[in-house]
Amino acid sequence: MRYSPILIASAAAVAAFASPASAHRQWLLPSTTTLAGTSEYVTVDAAVSNDLFYPDHFPMNPEQVTVWTPDGTVGKLENPATGRYRSTFDVKIDKAGTWKIGTQRSAVMGSFKVGGEEWRVGGRGRPVPAGAAGAPPRSIATVAEIPADATDVKLTEIQSGNYIYVTADAPTKTVFTPTGKGLEIDPITHPDELVSNEEGRFRFLIDGKPAGGVKVTVVPGSKKFREAEQAQELTTDADGVLSVRWPVPGMYWINASASDNKPSEKRASERRMSYTATVEVVAP
Amino acid sequence: MTTSKVLPALPLLAPALVAGTLATPAAAATVSVTIPRINVAEYHRPYVVGWLEPVAGGAARTVFVWYDVKKAGREPGTKWLADLRTWWRKGGRSMQLPADGLSGATRAPGTYQIPLPANLAPGQYVLKVEAARETGGRELVSLPLTVPVKKGGSAAGTTELGAITIR
Numbered sequence: 001m002r003y004s005p006i007l008i009a010s011a012a013a014v015a016a017f018a019s020p021a022s023a024h025r026q027w028l029l030p031s032t033t034t035l036a037g038t039s040e041y042v043t044v045d046a047a048v049s050n051d052l053f054y055p056d057h058f059p060m061n062p063e064q065v066t067v068w069t070p071d072g073t074v075g076k077l078e079n080p081a082t083g084r085y086r087s088t089f090d091v092k093i094d095k096a097g098t099w100k101i102g103t104q105r106s107a108v109m110g111s112f113k114v115g116g117e118e119w120r121v122g123g124r125g126r127p128v129p130a131g132a133a134g135a136p137p138r139s140i141a142t143v144a145e146i147p148a149d150a151t152d153v154k155l156t157e158i159q160s161g162n163y164i165y166v167t168a169d170a171p172t173k174t175v176f177t178p179t180g181k182g183l184e185i186d187p188i189t190h191p192d193e194l195v196s197n198e199e200g201r202f203r204f205l206i207d208g209k210p211a212g213g214v215k216v217t218v219v220p221g222s223k224k225f226r227e228a229e230q231a232q233e234l235t236t237d238a239d240g241v242l243s244v245r246w247p248v249p250g251m252y253w254i255n256a257s258a259s260d261n262k263p264s265e266k267r268a269s270e271r272r273m274s275y276t277a278t279v280e281v282v283a284p
Numbered sequence: 285m286t287t288s289k290v291l292p293a294l295p296l297l298a299p300a301l302v303a304g305t306l307a308t309p310a311a312a313a314t315v316s317v318t319i320p321r322i323n324v325a326e327y328h329r330p331y332v333v334g335w336l337e338p339v340a341g342g343a344a345r346t347v348f349v350w351y352d353v354k355k356a357g358r359e360p361g362t363k364w365l366a367d368l369r370t371w372w373r374k375g376g377r378s379m380q381l382p383a384d385g386l387s388g389a390t391r392a393p394g395t396y397q398i399p400l401p402a403n404l405a406p407g408q409y410v411l412k413v414e415a416a417r418e419t420g421g422r423e424l425v426s427l428p429l430t431v432p433v434k435k436g437g438s439a440a441g442t443t444e445l446g447a448i449t450i451r
Contacts (some may be wrong), residue, residue, distance in 0.1 A: 036366040036377070039358070170378045193373050282369055284424075 026060060026276065027253055028102060028164045029053045029221075033192045033280040035168045038094050041078075042166045044101065047086035051229075052221045052253045053278075055086035062089045066104060070097025070172050077101075097172035098192060102163035102277075106182075108143050108265045110155035121146065121155060143265060157263035159183065162276040167192040180208035183258055183273035188241065194281040196249040203240045204256055206273065210240030216256040218244055220281075249283040313400040313433035315347070317413055318446030321393040322420065329390035330417035330444055331364060333371045334398065336429070339408035344374040347411075348398050349387045367416040370424055374412075395446075404431045415444040 029045040045053070046060035062080035069075040080089040091101055109122030120139040140146065146153065159182040165175070171190045178184050188201040204211045214236040223229045236242045236256075246252065256275045263271040319330060333349040349371075352361030362381060366372045381387050409429045416422040423444035427437050438449045 034366050034369075034372065034377075036364070036372070037360065037362050039360065040363065167377075195373070284370070 023050045024048055024057065025050065025052060025219075025253060025255070026103075026162055027053055028060075028065075028162060028278050029251060030101070030164045030166055030278070030280075033164070033166050035093055035166065038096055038168050040168065041090050041092050042101075043088060043090045044164065045086050045088055049085075051223050052219050053251060054221075054224060057085065059083055059085060059087040060103075062087045064103045064105075065089065065101065067091050068100040068175050070095050070099060070174055072174050072177070075099065091166070093166055093168045096169040098165055098167045098175055098190070100163050100165055100175035102161060104161045106157070106159045108155050108157050108263075108268055110153070110268070112146055112150040112153040114147055114150055119150075143267060146267075153267060155263075155265065155268040157265045157268040157271045158273075159271065160274040160276070164278050165191045178205055178208050181264070182207070182271075183211065183214070183256060183275045184208075185256075185275060185277070191277065191279045194246070194279055195284050196246045196281050197284045200244040200246065200279075200281070202242045202244075202254075204236050204242060204258075204275070205240060206258060206260070207262070211258060212236055212238040212240055214240070214242075214256050214258045216242050216254060219253045219255075220246070220248055221251045221253070246281045249281050252279050252281055253277075254279060313429075313431075313436075314397050314451050315400060315411060315413075316395055316397050316447070316449045316451065318395045318448070319391055319393045319415070320441075320444070320446040322417075322444075324420070326419050328418040328420070329392060330415040330420065331368055331390060332413065332415045332445075333368050333376065334411065334413045335371055335374065336400075336404070336409045336411055337374065338405075339410060339428075344371075345401065345404075346371070346375065346379065346383070346386055347400060349376070349381070349383070350390050351381075351387065353382055353387060353389050364416070364418070367422065368414045369416075369422070370412070371414050400433070400450075406431050411448070411450065413441075413445060413448050415441070417444055420444065 026048045031043045046062060047055040048060060049055055049057040059082045062077065065077055067075035067077055078090045078092065081087060093099060107122050111118055111120050117138065121143060171192050176187055178186060184205045186203040186205055188203055194200050204214045216234045217231060218234060219229060219231040230247050234242055254277045259270060259272045261270055315334060331351045334347040336345045336347060351365055355361035365376060368376060409431060411427045411429050412424060414424045421443050423441045425439050425441045425445050425448050427439040427448055427450060429450055433450065436451045438447060440447045
């Protein structure tokens with residue numbers, strides 16, 4: 001099966017919103033998370049694949065990536081390139097402190113009917129291949145385009161973030177300042193000072209409040225070189241705190257997901273949120 | 285460190301007082317660190333750091349750090365200080381380098397004597413020595429220490445560090 005560039009881009013977009021049941025994982029992999037001095041670069045791989053961090057499926061689009069500097073201002077991404085299986089880009093880490101690099105998206109998706117015919121909202125509908133027989137794709141991009149005579153409006157708000165954190169010299173916490181919207185992390189142990197013989201602790205917030213019962217998947221990379229993936233399915237405690245023991249040193253993919261019925265879009269009935277991060281856990 | 289300046293005058297004092305003075309001061313403690321000779325085709329002198337961690341908790345105190353202090357430009361010698369990963373996390377990352385009396389150039393294989401700080405508060409400490417070598421390995425050696433130092437101690441690495449001795 002051949003894919004057009006548009007299809008590849010939409011497949012990556014769908015994966016970003018994928019439910020936990022889907023094994024396709026979107027990941028960012030930094031060359032390092034800890035730097036001495038402010039004259040270094042970090043180079044990052046970005047892809048969507050089943051196994052971490054083994055690019056064999058689709059690249060991520062580097063244009064979707066944002067860089068936040070330690071003072072909270074937006075930084076610059078350099079040398080973006082997209083390959084068949086993964087994209088890469090560089091970030092010059094020229095300020096001391098902790099940087100946040102990643103994707104952040106918010107969308108409303110769903111369906112409605114006009115005159116008995118079903119329409120789709122947002123990017124989740126399957127585009128009909130060009131030249132295919134049958135009806136044209138009945139879909140619109142945004143909620144604002146839903147016609148007044150629409151019935152059976154079923155909408156879901158989707159918020160997702162996927163990040164890496166890179167620290168030059170001493171770590172800082174400005175990039176973790178909660179916005180109070182959606183699923184966020186308020187680290188107790190800083191993501192750039194994790195050690196395999198110490199427990200990692202992270203508080204999860206929904207709309208700025210500690211979120212208990214959030215399901216979190218923690219997966220170490222390099223499954224290829226072990227018998228088992230060693231993924232952990234964990235849940236945050238009543239204070240929203242996730243405690244993680246690391247089976248091996250290495251890079252880990254952390255993915256938290258939650259859903260509720262408090263979307264910010266009034267016409268949506270449900271909100272689905274996900275938070276993803278890649279962290280480095282060093283040997284003691 | 286004032287003790288060493290005082291010492292030459294001590295023979296003028298009563299022998300009993302001299303003995304008492306020598307037995308107590310923390311400043312008399314010295315750590316000796318051995319960098320082993322390693323037979324490899326491409327050898328670079330290791331970055332080595334020593335620091336003290338109070339057992340009761342509190343900030344780590346760097347005693348010495350040897351790195352490439354001269355290399356400047358696009359890849360300054362400070363770039364690889366983070367490879368001393370445990371020290372970096374315990375406080376190296378917050379230090380201004382070079383630091384007077386603490387930092388110095390990398391050392392060739394051999395044994396080196398480093399005086400411990402004279403103004404250490406009495407208590408239990410752990411001396412940690414960490415070495416990381418370009419194209420080589422990394423090793424961390426720990427050695428418990430009580431201040432004032434009455435009894436020395438010794439530990440040894442197996443790859444990047446030789447004997448570490450407190451006297």
